Structure formats: structure tokens, C-alpha cells
Amino acid sequence: MISVIIPTHKSPEYLDLCLKSAFSGQKNENEIIVVVDGFYDLNKEVLEKYPTTKVLDLETNQGLSVATNWGVYNSSNDYILVVNDDNVFPRDWDVELIKYLSKGRVVTPNQIEPSPSMFKQFNIKDLGKDIDEFNLEIFWEYEENLKQQQPDQTGSTLPFAMHRLDYLAIGGWDVMYPSPHVVDWDFFAKCEYFNFEMIRIYKHFYHFGSKSTRTTKEQNEFSAIKEMYAHQFFRQKWGVHAQHNSTTNSKRLNIF
Numbered sequence: 001m002i003s004v005i006i007p008t009h010k011s012p013e014y015l016d017l018c019l020k021s022a023f024s025g026q027k028n029e030n031e032i033i034v035v036v037d038g039f040y041d042l043n044k045e046v047l048e049k050y051p052t053t054k055v056l057d058l059e060t061n062q063g064l065s066v067a068t069n070w071g072v073y074n075s076s077n078d079y080i081l082v083v084n085d086d087n088v089f090p091r092d093w094d095v096e097l098i099k100y101l102s103k104g105r106v107v108t109p110n111q112i113e114p115s116p117s118m119f120k121q122f123n124i125k126d127l128g129k130d131i132d133e134f135n136l137e138i139f140w141e142y143e144e145n146l147k148q149q150q151p152d153q154t155g156s157t158l159p160f161a162m163h164r165l166d167y168l169a170i171g172g173w174d175v176m177y178p179s180p181h182v183v184d185w186d187f188f189a190k191c192e193y194f195n196f197e198m199i200r201i202y203k204h205f206y207h208f209g210s211k212s213t214r215t216t217k218e219q220n221e222f223s224a225i226k227e228m229y230a231h232q233f234f235r236q237k238w239g240v241h242a243q244h245n246s247t248t249n250s251k252r253l254n255i256f
């Protein structure tokens with residue numbers, strides 16, 4: 001079975017759909033962990049709807065990296081799956097993932113997004129840009145009828161699944177980054193450094209497109225400053241810019 005790690009902040013309506021799809025779409029009884037990164041009272045009503053969820057309350061906002069690591073540290077199964085709280089799980093997600101999971105491998109399920117994406121592998125289909133436009137059954141039917149594709153070597157986007165010990169061995173997400181941006185590049189760079197196989201499978205999660213992290217104009221300006229410093233930190237750490245790989249169109253760096 002799989003331990004699912006869902007960091008969340010202040011998007012209870014998206015978290016509700018995420019949890020509904022995770023539980024109703026699974027074949028086995030997996031461990032579903034929600035890490036509440038501040039704003040627990042805002043999410044309390046949703047969490048009470050899913051009593052078998054393992055809830056970790058950070059009490060204060062400590063950031064995506066801390067929340068993700070804390071979820072993994074408190075997981076029980078050999079394999080973990082890290083998702084965004086504005087992801088929607090496909091039907092039979094667990095039995096499809098487990099076919100490909102092994103030590104030394106990072107598995108990236110593909111995504112469906114409503115608007116054109118920088119990732120050419122993503123399937124673009126507007127099944128709802130907002131939660132009130134979305135229908136879970138329609139998504140499941142659409143996803144199940146997509147043409148099956150063989151896994152390829154373009155992994156390294158979220159969501160991702162891997163062996164828990166592999167995640168711990170490379171130190172998880174680096175909490176030194178001042179922004180949730182760029183830290184995923186850092187994480188996948190560490191996976192490359194450890195020679196993990198990074199594959200993409202074409203079982204699709206829906207993604208609304210960072211709905212859970214959208215902020216006000218003033219917050220966006222502050223976020224842009226933190227992202228700039230995060231890019232600087234990445235360059236100092238790795239000696240290269242964080243940019244998409246032109247061959248795989250992923251976050252792989254291929255610098256090792």
C-alpha cells in the first residue's frame with residue numbers, strides 16, 4: 001500500500017475534492033496523510049468528513065517543504081505519493097502506481113490541466129477551471145478513455161511517488177529555500193544525483209493549475225521577491241539555473 005502526503009494551507013474546497021477522489025478512487029486502504037500548514041480551523045470541517053485521514057497540524061504556517069517532509073516522516077508504508085491539494089485522483093490510482101514502484105525509482109503520474117501548460121506531456125482538457133465547474137465522474141470517464149501510452153523517461157514533475165527510504169536518504173525537500181518555487185527543481189536534482197530512474201506514467205491526475213497557492217496582488221509581489229532569492233540560492237547550490245530541460249521538457253537538469 002501507499003502513504004499519500006497532501007500538504008494544505010487555506011483551500012478547503014479543493015482539499016475536499018482531493019480527499020473525496022483519493023478515497024473513492026482507491027482499490028486498497030492506503031494511508032492518506034494531510035499536513036495542515038497553518039489555518040487548521042479553516043480546514044477542520046473538511047477533515048472531519050474523512051475520519052480515517054491521518055491529520056498532522058503544524059499549528060503555524062511553516063512552508064511547503066516543512067509540511068511535505070513532516071508528512072513523509074510520519075508515514076507508515078514503504079512507498080509515498082506526494083500530491084498538491086488541488087490535484088484530483090483518477091480511479092484505481094493506487095493499483096496503477098504500485099505496478100511501477102520500486103527502490104531507486106521516482107514515478108510521476110501525468111496530469112490533465114484545463115489550460116495550456118509548459119509541460120508538453122500534460123493532457124490539456126478543460127474539465128473545469130474552478131471547483132464549481134468540475135464533475136468527478138466526468139473526469140474519471142474522460143481519464144479512463146485516454147489513449148494508453150508506455151512510460152517514458154520524462155519524469156520529475158508533481159505529483160510523484162517513490163520509496164520512503166529513498167526520499168529520506170536524499171534529505172527530502174530542502175527547507176532552506178525561501179519560497180515553495182524552485183525547491184522542486186532542487187529535489188529532482190538530488191534524485192538525479194543519486195541516479196534514481198525518473199519515469200512518467202500515463203495515469204492522469206487532474207490539476208486545476210495552482211489554485212491553492214493564488215494570492216492577492218500584494219502577496220504576489222512579496223512572493224516574487226522570495227522566488228528571486230530562491231533562484232539565487234539554487235544557482236549557488238548547483239552552479240546552474242533552474243530551467244526546463246529542452247530534451248525532456250521536465251524539471252530534470254541532466255548536469256551529472
